[in-house]
Amino acid sequence: MLSIEKVDSYYGDFQALRDVNLEVNEGKIVALLGPNAAGKTTLLSTISGMVPYRKGNITFQGQHINAMNPEDIVSLGIALVPEGRRLFGTLTVLENLEMGAYSKHARKDLQKNLEKMFDLFPILKERSSQQAGSLSGGEQQMCAIARGLMTEPRLLMIDEMSLGLSPVLVQEMFKMVTEIAKSGVTIFLVEQQVNHALRVADEAYIMEKGTVVLHGPSSEIANDDYVKTVYLGK
Amino acid sequence: MELIVQVCVSGLLLGGIYALISIGLNLIFGVVRIINFAHGEMVMVAMYLTFWLNYFFGMDPYVSTLIVLPVMFLFGVIIQRIIVQPIQNSSANMKIFATVALSLILQNVALIVCKGNFRTVQVSYGMGTMEWGGIFISIPRLVAFFAALLSISLLYYFLKNTYTGKALRAIVEDHTIARLMGVKVQKLYLLAFGIGCAFSALGGVLLMPFSSVYPTVGIPFTLIAFIVVVLGGLGSMGGTFLAGLFIGVVEAVGGTYVSPALKEAIYFGIFIIAILIRPQGIFGKGKGSEEVGLK
Numbered sequence: 001m002l003s004i005e006k007v008d009s010y011y012g013d014f015q016a017l018r019d020v021n022l023e024v025n026e027g028k029i030v031a032l033l034g035p036n037a038a039g040k041t042t043l044l045s046t047i048s049g050m051v052p053y054r055k056g057n058i059t060f061q062g063q064h065i066n067a068m069n070p071e072d073i074v075s076l077g078i079a080l081v082p083e084g085r086r087l088f089g090t091l092t093v094l095e096n097l098e099m100g101a102y103s104k105h106a107r108k109d110l111q112k113n114l115e116k117m118f119d120l121f122p123i124l125k126e127r128s129s130q131q132a133g134s135l136s137g138g139e140q141q142m143c144a145i146a147r148g149l150m151t152e153p154r155l156l157m158i159d160e161m162s163l164g165l166s167p168v169l170v171q172e173m174f175k176m177v178t179e180i181a182k183s184g185v186t187i188f189l190v191e192q193q194v195n196h197a198l199r200v201a202d203e204a205y206i207m208e209k210g211t212v213v214l215h216g217p218s219s220e221i222a223n224d225d226y227v228k229t230v231y232l233g234k
Numbered sequence: 235m236e237l238i239v240q241v242c243v244s245g246l247l248l249g250g251i252y253a254l255i256s257i258g259l260n261l262i263f264g265v266v267r268i269i270n271f272a273h274g275e276m277v278m279v280a281m282y283l284t285f286w287l288n289y290f291f292g293m294d295p296y297v298s299t300l301i302v303l304p305v306m307f308l309f310g311v312i313i314q315r316i317i318v319q320p321i322q323n324s325s326a327n328m329k330i331f332a333t334v335a336l337s338l339i340l341q342n343v344a345l346i347v348c349k350g351n352f353r354t355v356q357v358s359y360g361m362g363t364m365e366w367g368g369i370f371i372s373i374p375r376l377v378a379f380f381a382a383l384l385s386i387s388l389l390y391y392f393l394k395n396t397y398t399g400k401a402l403r404a405i406v407e408d409h410t411i412a413r414l415m416g417v418k419v420q421k422l423y424l425l426a427f428g429i430g431c432a433f434s435a436l437g438g439v440l441l442m443p444f445s446s447v448y449p450t451v452g453i454p455f456t457l458i459a460f461i462v463v464v465l466g467g468l469g470s471m472g473g474t475f476l477a478g479l480f481i482g483v484v485e486a487v488g489g490t491y492v493s494p495a496l497k498e499a500i501y502f503g504i505f506i507i508a509i510l511i512r513p514q515g516i517f518g519k520g521k522g523s524e525e526v527g528l529k
């Protein structure tokens with residue numbers, strides 16, 4: 001579905017990604033793990049069209065998305081739930097969800113999708129006329145995911161979903177993610193919660209210093225000696 | 235006693251125009267992330283257009299809004315497209331340079347085309363007043379105030395209740411994420427610049443029945459709008475509105491009781507005091523202040 005071949009990305013002169021190869025298959029949950037500053041967020045930003053890449057290829061459902069704008073990439077069906085939520089804080093919850101449905105194809109299903117989101121996250125219905133900035137951390141994360149889903153994605157990329165959430169909430173959010181995946185949306189998950197991520201994901205990639213160092217089915221990755229010592233602390 | 239009320243009322247009415255012009259500046263700042271130092275020149279150009287429409291066709295200033303506002307909206311769109319868009323990602327200094335240059339060019343063109351003379355339009359209601367409880371209220375100033383109030387309310391409604399308006403607010407919050415949602419930000423930058431200029435232009439048209447136009451008439455408006463936006467809060471329409479009224483009253487009171495020559499010094503004084511009281515800078519909360527060189 002999404003294939004990344006030999007991608008290099010830069011911030012000015014600083015090379016943040018080198019020779020990244022990665023594949024996300026339709027219908028799967030794929031996890032991208034790795035330490036801080038490994039380049040995970042940069043990879044998601046590159047896919048979304050926010051960080052230009054100088055080398056390599058990114059294709060989505062067979063179509064090259066090199067040199068496309070973020071606003072066009074989202075209408076192809078790639079949504080990003082950004083690190084730190086980044087809701088529109090002074091807009092209401094409802095307005096945030098409406099912004100998710102901004103592109104033409106999503107706008108015509110606005111009402112239907114709003115109902116779906118309120119079914120999936122009932123708390124958002126309660127809070128719908130509240131400013132998004134006034135929500136609790138967990139509610140904000142739900143709102144950010146719902147906003148992403150409002151774009152009607154085929155592929156949903158979620159960056160550091162569990163950051164700053166309580167263990168109970170993290171558990172709940174991961175359950176949500178599997179549910180969203182079951183509804184037919186492919187999931188690409190960036191996580192620091194390696195344990196949880198490996199449990200829900202079908203496949204996992206480990207990224208270090210701007211490149212992929214390990215990749216395989218989650219069960220294999222979870223049993224890898226290197227991963228066990230470095231990431232799982234066993 | 236009556237004099238102070240009288241002075242405050244006329245200051246308040248003028249403050250409505252300041253609020254109108256400042257909200258235009260604030261919209262451009264919030265959405266496009268540029269301080270339009272040529273904002274006062276939009277007032278000036280609109281005043282000249284109003285003058286000419288009256289001079290050549292005998293058109294009433296209020297009727298001329300039907301022509302002046304669309305023209306100035308378009309002018310704003312063109313400025314954004316041709317001058318601002320190409321330097322959108324340049325340094326803050328570059329952006330300041332560009333709009334200051336635009337302001338000087340417009341002043342000089344006005345000087346060449348229109349000469350330095352003061353121009354006024356003669357309308358029957360220009361000196362008209364009405365009395366209300368011993369207070370005399372200038373009719374064109376009253377009209378200006380309510381027209382400003384109406385336009386600001388319409389903009390508020392637009393930003394709150396339409397899809398495009400909400401997208402503009404989303405851009406003010408976070409333009410990168412707005413793009414991620416599919417918002418075509420470049421188009422909305424054009425729209426915001428157009429609306430901002432049209433607001434400034436409306437201020438100019440409304441001033442015309444009771445004041446005169448000359449090439450440098452816009453300079454104080456840029457400064458006033460800048461102060462009002464800073465006092466009222468970047469991105470805050472309500473705050474900008476109140477700050478506009480406040481500066482209008484301060485100017486009137488200062489001009490009457492201190493010295494007309496000092497009225498500008500007075501609101502600059504307030505500006506400096508306000509910044510001193512909040513040493514972190516009034517811009518502390520303003521999103522994007524770095525991008526325009528305010529931090």
Ligand SMILES: Nc1ncnc2c1ncn2[C@@H]1O[C@H](COP(=O)(O)OP(=O)(O)O)[C@@H](O)[C@H]1O
Nearest residue numbers: 011014016034035036037038039040041042043
């Ligand atoms: N906007 C930016 N400008 C310059 N360098 C950046 C920027 N964002 C991230 N970086 C650098 O790129 C590298 C990868 O960062 P990031 O993708 O955020 O890592 P991760 O998400 O894995 O923690 C880091 O060294 C970081 O300092």
Ligand SMILES: [Mg+2]
Nearest residue numbers: 040041083160
């Ligand atoms: Mg990150």
